[in-house]
Each structure stands twice: as structure tokens, then as C-alpha cells.
Amino acid sequence: MSEKLMVAVDNRGISEPVLAWLTQRRRANAGHLEVEIVTVAELGWIPANTAEIEYRKVYEHALWEARETLAAALHGAVIETTMLWGTPSEQLVGVSGRADLLILGSDKTGVVAGFVSGTLPLRVVTHSACPVVVVPAGWTAGERGVVAGVSLEPSDFAVTDFAAREAERTHGELRLVHALPIPPALLSADLIAPVTRDDVRESAEGALKVAVDDLLVRYPRLSISAYTTDIRAAQALAVEATNADLVVVGTHGRGFLRRIVLGSVSHDLLLNTPCPVAVVHNREGH
Known part of the structure; x- marks a missing residue:
């Protein structure tokens, strides 16, 4: 079965629960798998006295690290990365149409990883062009149906x-x-x-x-x-x-x-x- 997944990460990269969810899914489906890792940076959130190029490098490193991690865990998957600028909810909704599933982690901190503590989930989930999967912090994979x-x-x-x-x-x-x-x-x-x-x-x-x-x-x-x-x-x-x-x-x-x-x-x-x-x-x- 062919599938295209979109994984949203913040500047800390991919979380352990999201990695576990993706690994479990890969084991259940040996077919063609494409994964697009997306991060969204907001210029308005650049810390004071921090150059834009330094701010960008943090996100670029997070994308690179996430790509290396998924390449090792999801054998045979085609993996690409995308960095966007703007409002996270709008950008994620805007690109959601090119995926079968949009996956986000949640630990109530950060921009994307903590989105369930604010209004971002309502905007993303309500308007996403594909189903959205939210993986909570602390979750571990099992066989529970x-x-x-x-x-x-x-x-x-x-x-x-x-x-x-x-x-x-x-x-x-x-x-x-x-x-x-x-x-x-x-x-x-x-x-x-x-x-x-x-x-x-x-x-x-x-x-x-x-x-x-x-x-x-x-x-x-x-x-x-x-x-x-x-x-x-x-x-x-x-x-x-x-x-x-x-x-x-x-x-x-x-x-x-x-x-x-x-x-x-x-x-x-x-x-x-x-x-x-x-x-x-x-x-x-x-």
C-alpha cells in the first residue's frame, strides 16, 4: 500500500512518541512510503539579539536530524524535508493537501509540539485537507486496537x-x-x-x-x-x-x-x- 505522511516538527526535531508511532506504522505496512517532514518558523518569534540566519539554522538542524532519524527507522521510505515561514496553523493547513495523513506531536511546549494547549489544534484539525493524527507525550506503542x-x-x-x-x-x-x-x-x-x-x-x-x-x-x-x-x-x-x-x-x-x-x-x-x-x-x- 502506497502512503504519503506529513510530519510536523518544531525546532527541537522529532519526539520519541512520534518516532514510535511512525516506526509502528512502518512495521505494519511494507509498501511504498513517502514522508515529508515540515517545520514552520515565525519571523515574529525570533529572540531579541538573534540574527535571522542563526534562527534559521536551528530549524534547519532540526529538519536534518529528523530526516536522519527517520531514514534509519523507516527502512525504504522516501524522506524529504520542507521549511516554511509564517503562521504555523496556516502553513500546515496549506500544505496538508499533499499528504494522506498529517502527524503532530504534543507535549504542551513549543510551537508545533505543544499545539494542543492553545487554539492551533482547532485551526489545523478543522481546516486540514487530510486526516490529522496527534501523538501525545509519554505514549508508547503496543497492540491494543x-x-x-x-x-x-x-x-x-x-x-x-x-x-x-x-x-x-x-x-x-x-x-x-x-x-x-x-x-x-x-x-x-x-x-x-x-x-x-x-x-x-x-x-x-x-x-x-x-x-x-x-x-x-x-x-x-x-x-x-x-x-x-x-x-x-x-x-x-x-x-x-x-x-x-x-x-x-x-x-x-x-x-x-x-x-x-x-x-x-x-x-x-x-x-x-x-x-x-x-x-x-x-x-x-x-
Whole structure:
């Protein structure tokens, strides 16, 4: 399988967790692999009394070091480097269209590596032309399967298909998780609820079974499980992430709506997950 990965690094180069994630992925796919290492330097962040040429050399060295590291770890991969100037979020979004996946690390320091502590993740993830994978600090590779958060809407197709392919790639289990919505009428003691909580659960479990059956048609060798939960989606996925190698979530709607949902689920998850998170732009089903 041919794949093009884009790895964003700051002036410290590639982190150990990102290297571990890329190495694990390479072991699972011996096909043609291209990796573009990208760093973005902001002229406005040049320290006082530091010449631009010295500032540039720091990033150039980080790129060179990352390239040497990946060349040794990802046997047979074609590796190139790119240095950009400008606003990191805008530059990363601008080049994301030439990759299948954009990978970023997070340790809450630096410009790119610490992006989950600010607004950069919302801008990059929301507008990226390809799925974005965020690898948290402290993560170590394992064989713990893939978790996907689903809303049981037609637009789930992009999320579940991406998650299924990732699980199949590593021969791991795929677990679908759906957080039960609370019907407005159930929130008021003064109203007679037209449906009960059990009705909502039964309907969701039926839809989950359909989703699993549909995936098994396309991925017959995949082990798939699914369940509903009463707790918040981000919390449920963070709990599942403790026993997973990847959590996959989607962006819903467009424009302002997409940013709201991303902020309430994906962003919360990015701040709390112990394992890599992939954010996939939803599209209407097949």
C-alpha cells in the first residue's frame, strides 16, 4: 500500500512518541512510503539579539536530524524535508493537501509540539485537507486496537472506514463507541417524555449493529465490537484510549457548527487522551 505522511516538527526535531508511532506504522505496512517532514518558523518569534540566519539554522538542524532519524527507522521510505515561514496553523493547513495523513506531536511546549494547549489544534484539525493524527507525550506503542467514536449518522462513514482500515493494518480489534444523547423531554420533570432512556438505548444499539454488519461486509477478517455509554463522548473515549493504540473521531457539519462539535469532543479528547488521536473530516456515507 502506497502512503504519503506529513510530519510536523518544531525546532527541537522529532519526539520519541512520534518516532514510535511512525516506526509502528512502518512495521505494519511494507509498501511504498513517502514522508515529508515540515517545520514552520515565525519571523515574529525570533529572540531579541538573534540574527535571522542563526534562527534559521536551528530549524534547519532540526529538519536534518529528523530526516536522519527517520531514514534509519523507516527502512525504504522516501524522506524529504520542507521549511516554511509564517503562521504555523496556516502553513500546515496549506500544505496538508499533499499528504494522506498529517502527524503532530504534543507535549504542551513549543510551537508545533505543544499545539494542543492553545487554539492551533482547532485551526489545523478543522481546516486540514487530510486526516490529522496527534501523538501525545509519554505514549508508547503496543497492540491494543483502535477505538472510533460514532454519532450514528450517515456522515460516520468516513470515521468508521478510516478506523477499520487502521485496525486491519495492525491486525487489531476495532471498538465502536456511541455516547447516548439525552432527549430534551427527558431533561424536564414537568413533561411526559415521549420516549424513555431505554428506548434511546435500544435504538442506538440497533443502529450500532447495523454499522458493525456494514463494516464486516467490507472488512470480513476484522474483529469488531460496539457499545453505548451514558457518559460524555470525550470522557468515554478518553477511558477507552487507555487500552487502545488509536482513537478516531470526526468533525461534524460545516463552518461554525463543525468548530463547536470539534471543540466539545475532539478538542477535549486531544487534551486528555493517553494515546494517539486521529481526527477525520466527515462526509456523507457511501
